[in-house]
Amino acid sequence: MRAPRAAPRQAAGAVAWITGLPASGKSTFGRGLAARARAAGLPVALLDGDAVRAALGRPAGRGEAERDAFYAALARLAALLARQGLVVVVAATAPRRAHRALARRLAPAFAELFVATPAEACARRDPKGLWAAARAGRLTALPGAGAPFEPPRRPAVTASGGRDEGALGAALTVLRTLAGVSAAAPRRPARSRRDRAPGSAASGAGGS
Secondary structure: OOOOOOOOOOOOOEEEEEEOOOOOOHHHHHHHHHHHHHHOOOOEEEEEHHHHHHHHOOOOOOOHHHHHHHHHHHHHHHHHHHOOOOEEEEEOOOOOHHHHHHHHHHOOOEEEEEEOOOHHHHHHHOOOOHHHHHHOOOOOOEEOEEEOOOOOOOOOEEEOOOOOHHHHHHHHHHHHHHHOOOOOOOOOOOOOHHHOOOOOOEOOEOOO
């Protein structure tokens, strides 16, 4: 008689915060990481900073007080989801180390991921026109151009851009570790009754 199978281990909740300069590729990296995590069977939620602002109807305030309030709210939202067993991927600049330190304190498990695209490359990409506005003097508080950006001191993973495949693979390993889930070994295909060797046990044949 076969022993009952153990129930599959449930993933523990965690937060992985992707930081980097504006236009560094954080959202692209976040989408790629979330897709890989889902394919690996992790219960994942993606929180993109701009998408969360839009969903909450919050204006994209660029002052220090507005940033502090928004990133504190985002850290609390990520922790709330993580405590319900989700692996939460957050893609948001959070330019101050204090922003990410709060997220670390609130989360049940936490990792900091850094998209280290140089400022010059970010300014060339500039999909939202933020760097151009900063150069023209219309935006004076852009992190990395008029406002400080404090890079992480010891990120779990550093990516060269949003599509860094090696960093995405390393980040998925970090998510598995945070969630307490190891990579599953490939399953052997089940053998049909026809494939069984003569004399092997079969239901209803030679049973005692």
